[in-house]
Each structure stands twice: as structure tokens, then as C-alpha cells.
Amino acid sequence: MKMFFKLFTAQAKELLRDRMSLFWYIAFPVIFILIFGAIFSGGTNLNFEVGIAAESEGPVSQGIVQAFEAVESFTMHTGSREEELEALRAGNRSVVLVIPAAVEQLVAVPGGMPGTGPSSSIVEPAKVEVFYDKGQQQTTSIVLSIVDQLLEGIEQQLTGKTRLLVADQKPVTAEHLRDIDFLLPGILAMAIMQLGLFGSFNIVSLREKKVLKSLGATPLPRIMLLGSEILVRLLLSLLQTLLIIIIGRLVFDVQVTGPWYQVIATVLLGSVTFISFGYLLTLFSKSEESGIGLVQLVQFPMMFFAGIFFPTTFMPDFLQPLVKIIPLTYLGDLLRHVMVSMPAEYPILTSLLVLGGVTVGSIIGAVLLWRWE
Numbered sequence: 001m002k003m004f005f006k007l008f009t010a011q012a013k014e015l016l017r018d019r020m021s022l023f024w025y026i027a028f029p030v031i032f033i034l035i036f037g038a039i040f041s042g043g044t045n046l047n048f049e050v051g052i053a054a055e056s057e058g059p060v061s062q063g064i065v066q067a068f069e070a071v072e073s074f075t076m077h078t079g080s081r082e083e084e085l086e087a088l089r090a091g092n093r094s095v096v097l098v099i100p101a102a103v104e105q106l107v108a109v110p111g112g113m114p115g116t117g118p119s120s121s122i123v124e125p126a127k128v129e130v131f132y133d134k135g136q137q138q139t140t141s142i143v144l145s146i147v148d149q150l151l152e153g154i155e156q157q158l159t160g161k162t163r164l165l166v167a168d169q170k171p172v173t174a175e176h177l178r179d180i181d182f183l184l185p186g187i188l189a190m191a192i193m194q195l196g197l198f199g200s201f202n203i204v205s206l207r208e209k210k211v212l213k214s215l216g217a218t219p220l221p222r223i224m225l226l227g228s229e230i231l232v233r234l235l236l237s238l239l240q241t242l243l244i245i246i247i248g249r250l251v252f253d254v255q256v257t258g259p260w261y262q263v264i265a266t267v268l269l270g271s272v273t274f275i276s277f278g279y280l281l282t283l284f285s286k287s288e289e290s291g292i293g294l295v296q297l298v299q300f301p302m303m304f305f306a307g308i309f310f311p312t313t314f315m316p317d318f319l320q321p322l323v324k325i326i327p328l329t330y331l332g333d334l335l336r337h338v339m340v341s342m343p344a345e346y347p348i349l350t351s352l353l354v355l356g357g358v359t360v361g362s363i364i365g366a367v368l369l370w371r372w373e
Helices: 002-017 019-040 059-069 081-089 101-105 137-159 179-199 202-208 211-216 222-252 260-282 288-305 317-324 327-340 348-369
Strands: 048-054 074-078 095-099 126-133 165-172
Touching: 019 179, 019 222, 048 059, 048 081, 059 074, 059 095, 059 101, 059 137, 074 081, 081 095, 081 126, 095 137, 101 126, 126 137, 179 222, 179 260, 179 288, 179 327, 202 260, 222 260, 260 288, 260 327, 260 348, 288 317, 288 327, 327 348
Parallel strands: 048 074, 048 095, 126 165
Antiparallel strands: 095 126
């Protein structure tokens, strides 16, 4: 155990001194997130889909609808309460307003909107239910602010008083996801793959420098050397994950909706899978340069065919068999499922079996083909 700790400490220090590796493992995925997040998180087009369900067809209700229709940044939809709420849950509305029949009792003073009863009789405010997607906080805050100002202006015209017409805000969880919600778990999967594949080539460097040959002459078990390497990479992978999630949350409001233990378990499984696969590739590399070329040959098809940047369903049928044999496909799918609650494209058990199978197969192959020089 003491020898294992010394190996772990030595390899951690060596990694921390390698600024180029730290850039590619830590800074590069963050830069990737910022660039692609800025592209896919949405532009400056402030156009909001607003649904209205009026429980009455009276003049006051119609006046409220007309007031909202006059807002240039609102695209208005009218329908029943159930229809509009279903559209909100499907991600097709920014907010939904339900106008109660009680607003017809808010009678206009002279010069206001027509009505049917004395405003002095109003005791309780009429509550306009405002349903919004709690997962879209930035968009929602803008819309709710406009809605609140509109309602206050409308009631001034209706009654000459304030706070008789109030917004009763009610959050709803929508089923849709933004482009950045799809992209961020995919980029995390890509970062895990790169860390696993490229990080494993430290072994090639040690072999080239004859360090492995020297270690082979000692009683050091190969599993201890590999184990300490893997532990360093796993800790770095967790740090990488934490940074990507924090950047996604602070900059793009991407919220992790799944249990954290599932996210951590998926990240660790993916890391072990690609670290093991990377070690297997090192055994076919005689030099660090040839190893990097081999990794790039394996990495680029996975990046573009594993659904990192867009769903694999967009790919033509003749590429689907290739998609289904790439382990990164299943890691990205699992991460989207556990991080942002996206429905899994592949059965969870299938993804776990594929990643587990690649891990076990790579470890067996690495142990059988291992060479100290």
C-alpha cells in the first residue's frame, strides 16, 4: 500500500507539472463549452410564445387578451387551460396565463374599459394564474416582469386602483430541452474520452525512456502501476466534470436534474472504460508519436458519429451500425439521461453492458499483451 501511494503521488506530481496536458484535459473542454454554448444556447431574439386561456369571453377578458397581443415580443396563442398547459409542458410556450371569470367584476371607471359592476365592491384581488417553465429561469424572469407590468397597467385602466389584478405565478416542469442541454453532457463525454485515451499514453513515454524496463526488474506488480495511473486519471476526470457542470450552470443555466450519485457513477464508469481502452491501444504503439496518431484515428470517428453535437437519429441509415458500436455513443446517452433527464435513446442496461464489456475486454487484453519494454 505504501508503494502504491508513492506511485500515485509521483504520477500526480508529474501530471501537475505537465502544463500542456493540463490545458488539454481541463482548459480545453471548458473553452469548448463556452464557444459551442454561445452558439447553441440561443441568440438575442427576444420573442416569447405566450398562451392565454380565458375562462370568460366577457369584455374585460378580451381587453386583457388584446393588451397582450399588442406586445411586439409576444407571439400569442389562445386555447383551453388544458391545451395551453400541455403546450407549455411540451416546451412550446414561454408562459401560460389563465384569466379567471372573476375579472369581469373589475369594472372600469369612466374612461376605462367597459364592465358590469361597481369596482368599489371588489374586496379580493382577481388572480391571473401565470404558469411558467421553472427550468428556463433567465427567459422566464424577463417574461414574468413584462406580464406583471402589463397586468398593473391594465388594472389601472379597469379600476383606477392597483393590486386588484395580480399574477399568481406557478412553475411547471417542461419536457423540452435546449440545444445547450443536449450539448453539455455530450462535451463532457468527449472530455472523458480524451482524458482516458491520451492520458494512457504516459505508459508509452515511460516505455520509450526505458523506465518501464527498470520497473520490470523490480518486484512491482503491473496492476499496482496501472492502478495508481488509473486513480490519478479518475480524480482528474471528477475535477473535469465539476468544472464543466459549474460553467454550464453559471454561464448557460444548465441544471443537473438527476441524482448526483448517478452522475458521478456514470462519469467514473466512462472514465474507467476509456482509460482501459487507452491502455490497450498503447500496446500497439512503439513510440509516443505513433500512439498519438493511433488515438486520433480512433477518436475522430467517435467524436463525429457518437452524437456529441447532434442526435444520432439525424445520421443516415447506413451509418447507424457504426454509431451502435462506438462506446462514446452510449456514454453520451447515459450522461444526458442522468444529468438533464433526457429520455435515453438506448436501454440503460444496454449502455451499461456495452461500457462494461469494453472495460473488461480492454483490461484483459492489456494484461495479456502487457510488455515492460
